[in-house]
Amino acid sequence: MALPTTSRNTYEELPEQLKDFQKNASTNGDAQWKPSRGALLREHEAHMKILSQGSLPVKTMTLPLSYPPSRVSIHDSSCRRLHLLDLNLESRDPNSIIILRTVTSPYIYSSTITVAEDETGEVARLMVCNLEDNLNDPIVDEGSILAIKQPSWSRLLEGGYQIRVDHPSDLVVIKAEDDITPQAWKSMQELDTSKDAMQWKKEGDIYDRGLDYLIRHPSATSSIDLYRKKCGVNIVLLRLDDAATDLSNAIAIYANTVDSVPSALSELSTINAWLHDNSTEDPLQIASNISRPLRELAARIKFDLGLYQTTPTYNLSLISSYVSPLTLHVDAANYTSETLVKNTETHGRGLFAKRDFKEGELICAEKAFVLPGYFIQDRSSDCMLYNLGEETVAPRPGALLFKELIQKLKWNPSLRREFFEMDDGGYWKENGWDVGDDEEVPVDVFRVERIRRLNGFSVPIRSSDLLNQPPNSNPELRNGFWIHASYINHCCLPNCVRTFIGDLHFLRATRDISCGEELTHQYLSPDIDIADRQDNYRGTWGFECDCALCKIDSAVPEPIRKQRMKLFEDLKASVMKLGERGPTVTAIKKIARGFRELETLYAPAAGEDDKYAKLPKLALVHPSLFLVEAWRSIKNTDKMIEYATKLLRNFGINTAVEGGEFRIVSNAGLVNVEVVRALKYLAEGYSVKGEECIAEQCMGIARKFYLIITGSEIGMEEFLKA
Numbered sequence: 001m002a003l004p005t006t007s008r009n010t011y012e013e014l015p016e017q018l019k020d021f022q023k024n025a026s027t028n029g030d031a032q033w034k035p036s037r038g039a040l041l042r043e044h045e046a047h048m049k050i051l052s053q054g055s056l057p058v059k060t061m062t063l064p065l066s067y068p069p070s071r072v073s074i075h076d077s078s079c080r081r082l083h084l085l086d087l088n089l090e091s092r093d094p095n096s097i098i099i100l101r102t103v104t105s106p107y108i109y110s111s112t113i114t115v116a117e118d119e120t121g122e123v124a125r126l127m128v129c130n131l132e133d134n135l136n137d138p139i140v141d142e143g144s145i146l147a148i149k150q151p152s153w154s155r156l157l158e159g160g161y162q163i164r165v166d167h168p169s170d171l172v173v174i175k176a177e178d179d180i181t182p183q184a185w186k187s188m189q190e191l192d193t194s195k196d197a198m199q200w201k202k203e204g205d206i207y208d209r210g211l212d213y214l215i216r217h218p219s220a221t222s223s224i225d226l227y228r229k230k231c232g233v234n235i236v237l238l239r240l241d242d243a244a245t246d247l248s249n250a251i252a253i254y255a256n257t258v259d260s261v262p263s264a265l266s267e268l269s270t271i272n273a274w275l276h277d278n279s280t281e282d283p284l285q286i287a288s289n290i291s292r293p294l295r296e297l298a299a300r301i302k303f304d305l306g307l308y309q310t311t312p313t314y315n316l317s318l319i320s321s322y323v324s325p326l327t328l329h330v331d332a333a334n335y336t337s338e339t340l341v342k343n344t345e346t347h348g349r350g351l352f353a354k355r356d357f358k359e360g361e362l363i364c365a366e367k368a369f370v371l372p373g374y375f376i377q378d379r380s381s382d383c384m385l386y387n388l389g390e391e392t393v394a395p396r397p398g399a400l401l402f403k404e405l406i407q408k409l410k411w412n413p414s415l416r417r418e419f420f421e422m423d424d425g426g427y428w429k430e431n432g433w434d435v436g437d438d439e440e441v442p443v444d445v446f447r448v449e450r451i452r453r454l455n456g457f458s459v460p461i462r463s464s465d466l467l468n469q470p471p472n473s474n475p476e477l478r479n480g481f482w483i484h485a486s487y488i489n490h491c492c493l494p495n496c497v498r499t500f501i502g503d504l505h506f507l508r509a510t511r512d513i514s515c516g517e518e519l520t521h522q523y524l525s526p527d528i529d530i531a532d533r534q535d536n537y538r539g540t541w542g543f544e545c546d547c548a549l550c551k552i553d554s555a556v557p558e559p560i561r562k563q564r565m566k567l568f569e570d571l572k573a574s575v576m577k578l579g580e581r582g583p584t585v586t587a588i589k590k591i592a593r594g595f596r597e598l599e600t601l602y603a604p605a606a607g608e609d610d611k612y613a614k615l616p617k618l619a620l621v622h623p624s625l626f627l628v629e630a631w632r633s634i635k636n637t638d639k640m641i642e643y644a645t646k647l648l649r650n651f652g653i654n655t656a657v658e659g660g661e662f663r664i665v666s667n668a669g670l671v672n673v674e675v676v677r678a679l680k681y682l683a684e685g686y687s688v689k690g691e692e693c694i695a696e697q698c699m700g701i702a703r704k705f706y707l708i709i710t711g712s713e714i715g716m717e718e719f720l721k722a
C-alpha cells in the first residue's frame with residue numbers, strides 16, 4: 001500500500017471520526033503494513049512545510065480509550081526489550097519497552113510527531129501527546145534517544161500505523177551514555193566531539209554540564225551561582241520540586257563556606273523539607289542565615305508550593321487591585337484551618353465547619369492549584385480536548401486546565417499524592433493499582449481528566465465582574481482547580497457561596513453555620529423543573545441532589561409540575577413580547593394576574609402544612625423580579641416593596657417588618673445578585689416612604705450579601721446606588 005501524498009494535514013487528529021474508528025477497530029486495518037523510511041520522511045517533510053506555512057486548525061488534544069501507565073522502570077532487568085517488528089496492534093504489554101532514536105526534527109502543534117528508528121534500522125511514526133513541547137527548544141529533538149514503555153501500534157484514520165504515547169511517564173528521554181542505549185548509538189555519540197554550546201543547550205542540560213565541570217574543578221561561588229540560576233529557570237517553568245532541589249544545593253554549599261551559618265543548613269534534606277513544609281515558621285532560621293538572592297528564591301518557592309495562615313485576614317482591595325486578565329496569580333497564603341475534610345453519610349467525603357460561623361463570615365480561602373492565564377481573545381490559545389472513551393468534549397477553558405494540570409503534576413511529584421486523593425469517580429479503583437508509600441504516584445492522563453471534570457471550577461477574573469455583564473451576555477469563563485474547595489459537596493440550598501479574586505478562592509457563609517455542620521455550595525444554580533435539575537447534576541457529576549428542596553419538588557404531582565412550567569413559560573413569553581417599549585400598567589397587571597395564578601400552584605391543599613414555607617419557589621423567581629422592576633419603573637412604591645418582599649420569599653428568604661425593624665426571619669441559603677437587588681429596591685422603597693431606619697437596615701443586609709456574593713466590597717457602593 002502506498003502512503004498518501006500529503007496535501008491535507010493528517011498529523012492533526014480528527015476526533016469525531018476517530019471515535020467511530022476506534023470503536024470498530026477490530027474490523028479495519030492490516031497489522032503487517034510496513035512503510036519505507038523514504039515514504040515516512042517525505043510525509044514528515046510535507047507536514048513540516050504545512051507547519052511553517054502556519055494555516056493550522058484549532059489545536060485538539062485527544063484522549064483515546066483509556067489504559068493505565070506502565071509501572072516498569074526502564075532499567076528493570078525483567079522488562080521485555082522490543083523492536084519495531086515485535087509490536088502488536090492496539091495491545092500494550094505494560095512490562096515492555098522499546099528504545100528508539102528520532103531521525104527528524106519534530107512537528108509540534110497539537111502533539112509532537114516525529115519519525116524514529118530502532119537499532120535494527122526499522123522506522124516508525126511516533127506521536128507523543130501531552131508533552132507541552134515547543135519548536136524553539138524541543139524536548140524530542142532530532143537525534144534524541146527515547147525509551148518508550150508499553151509500545152504498540154495505533155491505527156491511523158488515513159491508513160497505516162504509528163506509536164502513540166499518552167502518559168508522560170511512558171516516555172523517558174535517555175542520554176547516549178545510559179546503560180540501555182544500544183551500543184551502536186553510544187559509539188556514534190562518542191565520536192561526536194564537534195558539539196557546540198547550542199547543541200548542549202538543546203540537550204537541556206547546560207547547567208548540569210557546568211555543574212559536572214565544577215565537580216572536577218571545584219568552586220563554591222560558581223556552584224552556588226549555577227544552582228541559583230537553574231533554580232530560577234525551574235521556578236519560571238513551574239518545576240518547583242526541581243527548583244527546591246537546586247536551591248537546597250545552593251544553600252548547603254553556602255552553609256559549608258560561610259562560617260557563621262549553622263551546620264544544620266548544610267543538610268540538603270533539611271532545607272528541602274523546609275521549602276516543602278507549607279509553613280511560614282522557620283525554627284532553624286534558614287531565611288535569616290542565607291544571602292538575599294537565595295532568600296528571595298526560597299520565598300518564591302514556598303509561596304508557589306502553598307503557604308498557610310491561621311487567620312482570615314486579607315487585604316481584599318489590594319489583592320483585587322493587582323488582578324487583571326494577565327495577572328491572575330496573587331501572593332497570598334491559604335486559610336483552611338477552620339474547616340476539615342471527612343466522610344459524609346451518603347455523599348462521599350465533604351468539607352465540615354470546625355467552629356461556628358456567622359452569616360457573611362469568611363470560612364476558607366485558597367490559592368488555585370492550577371488556573372491557566374490566557375487572553376480570552378487570543379486565538380493562538382484556542383484548543384479542544386476530546387475524550388473518546390468517555391465521549392466528552394471540553395472547549396478551551398477545560399482543555400487548557402487539563403494541559404496545565406498534566407504539566408504541574410508531571411514536574412512536581414511532591415504535589416501528586418494530595419491531587420490524586422481527589423474524587424475520580426472510581427477510575428483508579430477500576431484501572432489502577434495500590435500505589436505503595438515509597439512509590440511515585442503516576443500521572444495517569446485519563447485519571448487527571450476525570451478529576452478535572454468532577455472537581456474543576458468555572459471562574460471569572462473577579463466574581464464582582466459578573467455583576468456588570470450586559471444582560472444575556474455569555475462571557476467565557478476560565479477553568480481552574482482548587483484542591484481543598486473540591487471537597488465541598490453540592491446543595492441547592494447551600495450554606496456557603498464561593499467567589500474568586502484572581503486565583504484566590506473564598507468561601508463565605510450565606511447563613512449562620514454551627515460547628516460540625518457540612519459546608520455546601522451550588523455547583524450550578526438549580527433548574528426550575530426538578531427533572532431538568534437532576535439531569536444536569538447526573539450528567540456532569542453523576543449524582544442526584546437529595547436536598548430539602550429537591551425532595552419537596554420531586555414529591556409534587558406530575559400534572560402540577562407541568563402546569564407550573566407552562567405558566568412560567570407563558571409569563572416569560574408575555575414579558576418578552578413587551579420588548580423595548582417597557583411595560584404599561586395594563587401589561588403589568590396582566591402579568592401580575594398570571595403570577596398570582598402561578599402562586600396558587602405552590603399553595604398547600606386545605607388542611608395540609610405549607611411545605612414551601614421556608615423553601616424557594618423557583619418558578620416564581622423570575623416573574624417576581626420582573627414585577628418588582630416593572631412597578632419600580634412606573635414609580636409605584638407600595639407595589640415595588642410588595643414584590644421585592646415576594647422576590648426574597650421566592651428565594652426562600654422570609655422577612656418581617658415589625659415595630660420599625662426589618663429582619664430576616666428565615667433564610668434557605670440562596671444568596672445571589674437578585675437577592676441583593678431585592679434588598680436594594682426595598683431600601684429605596686422604604687426611603688421614599690420616609691422610613692429611613694428600615695431603609696438603612698435593608699441596605700445593611702444588602703451590603704453583607706454583596707460581600708458574600710463577590711468576595712469583597714469593591715464596587716459595592718456603585719452597585720447599590722445604580
Ligand SMILES: C[S@@+](CC[C@H](N)C(=O)[O-])C[C@H]1O[C@@H](n2cnc3c(N)ncnc32)[C@H](O)[C@@H]1O
Nearest residue numbers: 347348349423454455486487488489490541543
Ligand atoms: C467535587 S466532588 C465533592 C467531593 C466528593 N464528595 C469526594 O468524596 O471527594 C464532586 C462529587 O461529590 C459527589 N457529590 C457532590 N454533591 C453531592 C450531592 N449533593 N449528593 C450526592 N453526591 C454528591 C458526587 O459524586 C460528585 O461527583
